[in-house]
Amino acid sequence: MTKGNTAVPKVFYTQPDGTERVVEAEAGDSVMQAAVRNGVPGILAQCGGSLSCATCHVFLDERHADDFPPVSEDEDDMLDVAATDREDNSRLSCQLVLTEGQEVHVAIPETQL
């Protein structure tokens, strides 16, 4: 992973079929917002990021596990009932706020509903 001080954050989204799309985000955006604003399919974010819907579920690449705040109690509860079964690296992408220069790899699950 490369980290620079001035570069915009980049998010690499891998779809269930293996295709990857890179999005240049802005610091302060969440991984969810960067996806929705740029039309990356598979992240629905029905509630717009208020931790109410669990439709922005992603699998966060293990190498970034410590780059974000840990899973909160609400997020934990909601991941338990996400449409695609959770795994150890499951996160709700609205809770993954990007910082400058960050590069993040996430995989999008089969279904969000």
Place this chain on the structure above:
Amino acid sequence: MSTGHLLVIGAGQAGAQLVSSARELGWAGPITLVGHEPHAPYGRPPLSKAYLRGEVDAGGLALRSNAFYAEQRVELVVGDRVTHVDLAVGEAVAESGRRWTFDRLALATGAEPRRLDLEGSDLDGVVVLRDVADAAALTRRLSEVSDLVVIGGGFIGLEVAATAAATGVRATVVEAGQSLMNRVVSPDTAAVVEAEHRAAGIQVLTGTRPLRLHGDGAVRAVELEDGTELAADLVLVGIGARPRDDLARAAGLCCDGGVVVDELSLASDGRTVAVGDCANLPDPTPGAVPGRRLRLESVDNAIEQAKVAARTLTGDPRPYRSVPWFWSDQGALKLQTAGLAGADDDVVVRTGTRAGQHVALRYRGEQLVAVECVNAPADFLVVRKALATNRTLPRDVAADTGVSLKKLLR
């Protein structure tokens, strides 16, 4: 068919979703999205919360990036209002004089806040909250006032009251009904929410209405029907919204408190689609009473109905079937509801597993029809899914808070 020009009037949540989904589903022709506000489509829910607190600015509310519209070949026209539509010719005219011909038309014109029609309601400091300009003005005023009176104990009013109270403004909510969020949640859930607001220092007055507003240029007080006078240097009116269906009506489309559409989102001409807050639609709930119509003012409906319309436009029509859901973040309260309960439906209250949680299940006879949750998002999701898949939960079991909903419904 989908090589023609698609004109979408209204650049809010529904309009933005419609252009995105139409493109994704294969609409190949040009798409134009016209909005009257001077902003690209943005999300409104934060306007009464994070935006008022200064945690997000107008740019941060954007629903899509500027690059998105270019990449998706969507011409975005902002700050212009379509004033006339000729459906027979397929032409729309805007305030600026701009004209567009179109092959298919989509109306996503939204709703506008109802105003108070009382003596003094035109005083300075009597405001509504709908768009980012309203929110900017409200933010500025909130930093200057000491006494906020909110007329109407619905989602928006309570969200603003909670936000204001947290910054030290004295807030009073005046609700005409016997409980807050009348017709939207059960009295049981309303009581939980009311107690929380009272604990946060908000004065809540139910079963009473404003009679007139006093002031000299600027508002100074709200007089209630019972004679009570409430000091007020800011009054937020949150008494619901009226669908913007004037354009559709003038174009000859059937309107009845909203643009009347069928379950494919088609208006009465069988070609125009209407989506979001402006639409009067058949109840999309699985198993709903046939013929029941309603309007749904929610992000959920704006998105889901727009997807239905996009399928209709791209030649893969599928009837709208969905459990409507709503959320409202009020201070520390996260209220979520799914399903449409009536006043006659029974309430089964479960206590949550954690302090501060509240879950109310609504039953029509033995059938589970809706759920109301406070600070219980996981329970909410489980029950919403059960409703969507037409599963029920025996009432006696539902009341047993020793068993988790997740275990019962998964």
